[in-house]
Amino acid sequence: MTTSLADIRQDYAKQELSPDDCLADPVAQFQRWLDEALQAKVPEPTAMHLATVGADGRPSGRIVLLKGVEAGGLQFFTNYQSRKGQQIDATPFVSLTFFWPELERQVRIEGRIEKLPGEASDQYFASRPYASRIGAWASEQSQEISGKSVLVTRAAEFGLKYVLHVPRPPHWGGYQVIPDRLEFWQGRPSRLHDRVQYLRQQAGGWQVSRLAP
Template identity: 70%
Template sequence: MPLNLADIRKEYSQHELSPEDCLPDPVAQFEVWLHEAVRAEVNEPTAMHLATVGADGRPSARIVLLKGVEDGQLVFYTNYQSRKGQALVAHPFAALTFFWPELERQVRIEGRVEKVAADVSDAYFASRPYSSRLGAWASEQSQEIPAKSTLVKRAAMFGVKYPLNVPRPEHWGGFALLPDRVEFWQGRPSRLHDRVQYTLQDDGSWRRARLAP
């Protein structure tokens, strides 16, 4: 039988949200929600939808993992020569979306992106499993390959080259997004959802406001 998408509905009713409920700083508020998502054992709480715009002006999006919240910035890691890496260098702005359906919550974060310091990338890279570090060398991310065996052979080659200590390749490292707009969405009955938006002001303060759903 054909799937009737129009009939798929869910009623949201777990929590409420208002600007007065939220902390003055949106990153601090995000950390509260993230900790609650982890405690609730939601599926992949650090998974985030990363949207970028390339040099050609075309948007592109994918799921990546958040690896740190440091000094008001959200940090993730990738191959700098990948499609997203090149897009972020050409147009250093991005949007992140977290969706935690078990809590009926969504967070949208927009802002400027820059590479993290090399020593920060080094430290995180050293913490990764050995096989993941080899993978960073083996995968020419986003490039066409003739077969899966090509990737396997490259991984084996770098395994021979780096049997113990795997240095971080220069083409791999972190990006940090510094937010200037953050929105918290809490599902509510009858589609009258609660939305609280933070916008960064010229003096560095944050303005909170309720948005219509």
């Protein structure tokens, strides 16, 4: 027995959203929704889809984990030499998407991206489990390898090299996304969803508006 994809539907009716419900600062509004997702114990509440743009103009996406919301920006950590790292170097603008189906919510964020200071990357790297720190050295992320044994061998080699203290690799660290557009989506019945958009203004501050679903 097969299910037609066209027949899969979910009606949303848990909550409503209007510009009047939202905080003046969109990053603070995001933090409020993230806190509610954490409190609701939704699976992987910090998982976010990160979209970058290649030199050929084609978009590229993957799931990464949010690791901080500070100084008006959203932070994550990765290999700078990975495919996404190279694309960020060439085009320092990205989009992020969070989806919390249990709360019938989605957040879309667009903005400029920049590397975090080395001290911030050092601090986070030191907090990671030992095996994860060794893995950051062992994996030449996004590079083609002949087999899993390559990773196992490299991990063993770096494990012998760094028995106690594992320094942060120079090719690994943090990024911060500075938003200039955010959209908060709350599912509603009959596909009449609530959408609230924030646009950063050149003179400072944010323009807040409701969008049609």
